Amino acid sequence: MRIDIVTGLPEILNGPLSESIIKRAQENNSVTIAIHNLRDYTHDRHKTIDDTPYGGGAGMVLKPEPIFECIEALHKERRYDEIIYMTPDGNRFTQSIAAGLSLKENIVILCGHYKGIDERVREALVTSELSIGDYVLTGGELAAAVVVDAVVRLLPGSLHDSTSAMTDTFQDNLLGAPVYTRPPEYRGMKVPDVLLTGNHSAIEEWRQEQRIKRTTERRPDLLNKKSE
Numbered sequence: 001m002r003i004d005i006v007t008g009l010p011e012i013l014n015g016p017l018s019e020s021i022i023k024r025a026q027e028n029n030s031v032t033i034a035i036h037n038l039r040d041y042t043h044d045r046h047k048t049i050d051d052t053p054y055g056g057g058a059g060m061v062l063k064p065e066p067i068f069e070c071i072e073a074l075h076k077e078r079r080y081d082e083i084i085y086m087t088p089d090g091n092r093f094t095q096s097i098a099a100g101l102s103l104k105e106n107i108v109i110l111c112g113h114y115k116g117i118d119e120r121v122r123e124a125l126v127t128s129e130l131s132i133g134d135y136v137l138t139g140g141e142l143a144a145a146v147v148v149d150a151v152v153r154l155l156p157g158s159l160h161d162s163t164s165a166m167t168d169t170f171q172d173n174l175l176g177a178p179v180y181t182r183p184p185e186y187r188g189m190k191v192p193d194v195l196l197t198g199n200h201s202a203i204e205e206w207r208q209e210q211r212i213k214r215t216t217e218r219r220p221d222l223l224n225k226k227s228e
């Protein structure tokens, strides 16, 4: 899979995308992540990527020209399955959207900043819009990092143990079961006996019960949701 991220603030993305699982996935070629700086697609001395909104109002708006030029340059190199714009008014990002994206070959993620991006970019270039939750970040970069993280860990070769993704919270619309590691007793708190028995079918049964119990207590809304 290839992910091209278009941003006015590339520095924000360097940290989250160069650690741990995401780093390993890039090293073993499960994913190629390329970050594109919008300032490289400007033509003025100040490398201007934003301007004041027509009609007045607070905040700055990302200009259309650098975004069009950057995405047109990318389109010349390959075909993209999706051009995704990160925005609080987009579709809510979910595990099932992450799973769908993990099957794509090439995607672009466009990060907005300040007050947003010129609407003509959304109309002409963007194919889907994603929000990571009902709150407003200063820009789309952290949201893009969240999407990339959730997608890349699902790629074959990312996780050491591929069954790990199948027991994730939200898989089958259920939360995950509690997990424990050594020691079997710590400060008087014991690991549930069943986990120490080595009886795999009893353990699986316990885990499934716990997933249902947890989901009922914490996220009953998930129980009534159809698989997307």
Ligand code: ADE
Pocket: 086, 087, 088, 112, 130, 131, 132, 133, 134, 135, 136, 137, 138, 139, 140, 143
């Ligand atoms: N940009 C700013 N806030 C955002 C959010 N909640 N989700 C996605 N992109 C954003």
